Amino acid sequence: MSSRSTPHAAAADAPRAEHGAPGLAHRVPDLGALQLLLAVARLGSLGGAARETGVSQPAASGRIRSMERQLGVTLLERSPRGSRLTEAGALVTDWARRIVESAEAFDAGVSALRDQRDSRLRVAASMTIAEYLLPGWLIALRTSRPGTAVSLRVGNSAAVAGLLADGQADLGFVEGLGTPSGLDGVVIAHDRLFVVAAPGHPWARRRGPLAPAELAGTRLVLRETGSGTRQVLDRALAGHGGLAPPLLELASTTAVKAAAVSGAGPAVVSELAVGEELAARRLVRVPVEGVELSRALRAVWPRGARPAGPARDLLSLTRARR
Amino acid sequence: MSSRSTPHAAAADAPRAEHGAPGLAHRVPDLGALQLLLAVARLGSLGGAARETGVSQPAASGRIRSMERQLGVTLLERSPRGSRLTEAGALVTDWARRIVESAEAFDAGVSALRDQRDSRLRVAASMTIAEYLLPGWLIALRTSRPGTAVSLRVGNSAAVAGLLADGQADLGFVEGLGTPSGLDGVVIAHDRLFVVAAPGHPWARRRGPLAPAELAGTRLVLRETGSGTRQVLDRALAGHGGLAPPLLELASTTAVKAAAVSGAGPAVVSELAVGEELAARRLVRVPVEGVELSRALRAVWPRGARPAGPARDLLSLTRARR
DNA sequence: GACTGCTCATAGGAGCAGCTTATGCCCCCA
DNA sequence: TGGGGGCATAAGCTGCTCCTATGAGCAGTC
Numbered sequence: 072m073s074s075r076s077t078p079h080a081a082a083a084d085a086p087r088a089e090h091g092a093p094g095l096a097h098r099v100p101d102l103g104a105l106q107l108l109l110a111v112a113r114l115g116s117l118g119g120a121a122r123e124t125g126v127s128q129p130a131a132s133g134r135i136r137s138m139e140r141q142l143g144v145t146l147l148e149r150s151p152r153g154s155r156l157t158e159a160g161a162l163v164t165d166w167a168r169r170i171v172e173s174a175e176a177f178d179a180g181v182s183a184l185r186d187q188r189d190s191r192l193r194v195a196a197s198m199t200i201a202e203y204l205l206p207g208w209l210i211a212l213r214t215s216r217p218g219t220a221v222s223l224r225v226g227n228s229a230a231v232a233g234l235l236a237d238g239q240a241d242l243g244f245v246e247g248l249g250t251p252s253g254l255d256g257v258v259i260a261h262d263r264l265f266v267v268a269a270p271g272h273p274w275a276r277r278r279g280p281l282a283p284a285e286l287a288g289t290r291l292v293l294r295e296t297g298s299g300t301r302q303v304l305d306r307a308l309a310g311h312g313g314l315a316p317p318l319l320e321l322a323s324t325t326a327v328k329a330a331a332v333s334g335a336g337p338a339v340v341s342e343l344a345v346g347e348e349l350a351a352r353r354l355v356r357v358p359v360e361g362v363e364l365s366r367a368l369r370a371v372w373p374r375g376a377r378p379a380g381p382a383r384d385l386l387s388l389t390r391a392r393r
Numbered sequence: 394m395s396s397r398s399t400p401h402a403a404a405a406d407a408p409r410a411e412h413g414a415p416g417l418a419h420r421v422p423d424l425g426a427l428q429l430l431l432a433v434a435r436l437g438s439l440g441g442a443a444r445e446t447g448v449s450q451p452a453a454s455g456r457i458r459s460m461e462r463q464l465g466v467t468l469l470e471r472s473p474r475g476s477r478l479t480e481a482g483a484l485v486t487d488w489a490r491r492i493v494e495s496a497e498a499f500d501a502g503v504s505a506l507r508d509q510r511d512s513r514l515r516v517a518a519s520m521t522i523a524e525y526l527l528p529g530w531l532i533a534l535r536t537s538r539p540g541t542a543v544s545l546r547v548g549n550s551a552a553v554a555g556l557l558a559d560g561q562a563d564l565g566f567v568e569g570l571g572t573p574s575g576l577d578g579v580v581i582a583h584d585r586l587f588v589v590a591a592p593g594h595p596w597a598r599r600r601g602p603l604a605p606a607e608l609a610g611t612r613l614v615l616r617e618t619g620s621g622t623r624q625v626l627d628r629a630l631a632g633h634g635g636l637a638p639p640l641l642e643l644a645s646t647t648a649v650k651a652a653a654v655s656g657a658g659p660a661v662v663s664e665l666a667v668g669e670e671l672a673a674r675r676l677v678r679v680p681v682e683g684v685e686l687s688r689a690l691r692a693v694w695p696r697g698a699r700p701a702g703p704a705r706d707l708l709s710l711t712r713a714r715r
Numbered sequence: 716g717a718c719t720g721c722t723c724a725t726a727g728g729a730g731c732a733g734c735t736t737a738t739g740c741c742c743c744c745a
Numbered sequence: 746t747g748g749g750g751g752c753a754t755a756a757g758c759t760g761c762t763c764c765t766a767t768g769a770g771c772a773g774t775c
Contacts, residue, residue, distance in 0.1 A: 095424060095428065095493070095496060095497065095500060096423060096424040096425035096428065098500050098503070098504075099424055099496045099499055099500050101418060101423055101424070102417060102418040102421055102423070103418035106417065106418065142503050142506075142507065143503075143507035144503060144506050144507055158547055158548075159506050159547070161520075162502065162506065162520070162523055162524060162547060163499075163502070163503060163506065165524045165647070166495075166498060166499040166502050166503070166524070166528065167499060168647065169495040169498065169499070170492060170495040170496055170499055171417070172495075172669070173488075173491040173492040173494075173495045174417060174421045174492055175417065176488060176491065177421055177485075177488040177489060177491070177492055178417060178420050178421050180484065180485070180488050181420070181464050181465075181466060181485060181488070182420075184464075184466050184481050184484065184485065185464065185465035185466055198483075201484055202484060202487045202488070203672070204672075204673070204674075206488065207672070207673025207674065207675065208673070208674075210673075211673075211674075211675060225480055225481070225484060226480075270710075325487070325490065343672065346668055346669075346672050347494070347668075350525070350526075350529070350665065350668050351526070351528075351529030351530070351532075351533075352526075352530075352710070352711070353529065353533060388592075388674070389674070
C-alpha cells in the first residue's frame with residue numbers, strides 16, 4: 072500500500088484515471104512549497120524567502136529539504152552566504168513556475184466566479200472566452216488595477232445579451248458571426264479554427280495545404296451540432312460540397328482533443344484550445360487554403376452605454392491589436 | 394492572522410511575491426482534490442471517482458464539499474442518480490485540468506532528473522529543450538511505452554556531446570547552428586526567435602513587419618552574451634548594421650520575459666518560451682521580414698550508433714514533421 | 716582578534732486537516 | 746417490496762506542518 076498504515080480496503084487495482092499517475096499528488100510538492108522554491112530562486116536565500124512568504128526560517132528550510140527528499144533531486148546549493156539553485160534545481164523551478172501560473176489563473180477565474188454580488192465589474196462571457204482568455208485578463212487587471220472585484224457569468228451569446236440588457240452585467244464577451252442586436256461592441260480578436268491531427272496521421276505529413284473540398288469530404292472529430300465551432304465550419308464549407316457527417320460527435324472540446332490525440336481522426340478546434348498540444352507535438356496543425364475558418368471574438372455592451380471605469384480598464388487589456 | 398490560532402510573530406505586512414497572491418495555496422485546492430474533481434466530471438459520480446482514486450466514498454464526498462466551500466462555488470449537482478457538473482463547475486474543472494497537466498509535466502521531468510542510474514534510456518539535452526519540450530515527450534513516451542525509465546542530464550552542446558562520447562548518454566538534444574563534430578543527428582524542429590513587446594509598446598501596433606535594420610538599431614531586452622539566443626541574433630543582424638547594445642542583459646529567459654511584459658522594452662525570445670504570454674496577450678509578437686531568426690533543434694547520437702530501442706521510440710515521438 | 720550580522724540547521728511541542736469505518740436516507744428498477 | 750447505487754453524517758485516529766528556541770559556520774568590521 073502507499074504510505075498509510077491504517078487498515079483500509081483500498082482498491083488494489085484501481086483502473087487508471089484519464090490523467091495517468093495514481094499518486095501524482097504524492098510526487099508533486101504542494102503549491103506552497105513550489106511558491107517557496109520560486110521565492111528562494113528569486114531572492115537567493117532561504118531566510119529571505121521565508122520572510123517574504125510569511126513563515127519562519129526553519130519552516131522554509133525544512134520544507135525545501137523535504138521537497139528535495141520527495142523529489143530525489145538536490146535543488147539548492149546552500150552556503151553560509153545564501154542558497155543558489157543547482158542546475159537540476161533551475162529546471163525544476165522552471166517546471167514549478169508553470170504549475171504556479173496555472174494555479175494563479177485558476178484562482179483568478181474562481182474569484183470571479185465567486186463574487187456574484189457587490190463586485191465593481193460584472194462580466195458575462197462565452198465558455199470559450201471564459202475558459203481560455205479571461206483568467207489571463209483578470210491577472211493582468213489585478214496587477215494594473217488592484218482591488219477591482221470582478222464577477223463572471225458564463226453563457227451563450229443570447230444569455231450574455233440578456234444579462235447586459237437586464238443590467239446584470241457591465242461588459243460581455245461573445246464569439247460569433249455578428250454583434251447581438253441591441254448591443255454595441257468591438258472585435259477584440261479572431262479565433263481561428265485549426266484543423267489538427269495526430270502526428271502519425273497522413274495529414275500531418277502533407278507538404279501542401281488542404282483544399283476545402285478535401286476537408287469537407289473527410290469525416291472529422293467535432294463538437295455537436297449547434298456549437299460555435301460547428302457553425303463556422305458548416306458555413307465555411309457550405310460552398311465546397313458541405314461538411315461530411317462527423318466521425319465522432321463529442322460534448323466538450325477536451326473530449327475532441329483527446330480523441331484527436333489518440334489518433335481517432337482529424338479534428339477542428341479553436342486555436343486557443345490546442346496551443347499546448349501543438350507545442351508538445353501531441354497534435355499537428357494541418358494548413359487549409361482558400362477558406363476562412365475563423366470567427367470574431369467581440370467585447371459587447373448595451374447600446375450607447377460605453378464602458379467606463381473598471382469595464383474600460385478590462386476592455387483596454389483585451390484590445391491589444393494583433 | 395489567517396486561519397492559525399497559534400501565537401506567532403508572522404510578518405503582518407510581508408512584501409508581495411513575484412507571483413502575486415500571498416495565500417494562493419489556501420485558495421487553490423491541492424492536486425488530489427483537483428484530480429478527484431476531474432474524475433467526478435468524467436465518471437459522473439462521486440462514488441465512482443472515489444473508487445478510481447482509491448479512497449472511500451465519504452472521503453471523496455467530503456473533499457469535494459470542502460473544495461466547494463473553499464472556492465465559494467457550487468461545482469456539482471448531486472442527485473440520487475449521480476453527480477453532474479454545474480456550469481461554473483465545468484469552468485472550474487477546465488481550469489483545474491491545466492494545473493493537473495502542469496503537474497504531470499513536472500512529475501515526468503523530475504522523474505527523469507532523479508533516475509540518474511539504472512535507467513534504460515539516458516538523455517542529455519540543452520536547457521531550452523529540457524525545459525519546454527522534454528516533459529511532453531516523456532508523457533507521450535510513458536503512454537506509448539510504459540515502464541521506460543528515462544534519465545536526464547542538462548548541459549550545453551559541448552556537454553551533451555561529451556556525455557554521448559563517454560557513453561554516459563544514449564540520446565542527445567541540442568539547439569544550435571550545426572551538429573557537433575563526432576556526432577550524427579537529425580533536425581527535429583526549428584526554434585524560431587520571436588520579437589515580442591508589451592501590448593502597449595508602439596511596435597505592438599505596427600501594421601507592417603519590422604525591417605532588420607530597425608531591429609538591429611533598437612536596444613532590446615536580451616539574454617547575456619554567449620547565450621544561444623544572442624548568438625543567433627548577432628549572426629542574423631551582422632549584415633544589417635549589427636546588434637545595438639542591449640537595453641537590459643538578463644540571466645534567464647524568465648527574467649527577459651518579465652521585463653518585456655512589464656514594458657521595459659522589446660525582447661527576443663524563443664517561440665517555445667512565450668506561447669502562454671502570447672495567448673494571454675501579455676506580449677505581442679512583432680513580425681520581422683527579411684531575416685531568418687531561427688535555429689535548428691537536433692537530436693544527436695554518437696556517429697554510427699543509430700538509436701535503437703527506447704532511444705528510437707523517443708526519437709520517433711519528436712520527429713513529427715511540421 | 717573578538718564582535719555583529721548574515722546564513723542555514725536541529726530539537727521539542729502543538730494544532731489542523733484528512734483519512735478511515737459504520738451507519739442512515741433517498742431514489743430507481745425489477 | 747426488496748436490492749443496489751448514490752450521497753451524507755458521525756466519531757476516532759494519524760500525520761503533516763507549523764511554531765519557538767537554540768546552535769553553528771562564514772564574512773566583514775572596529
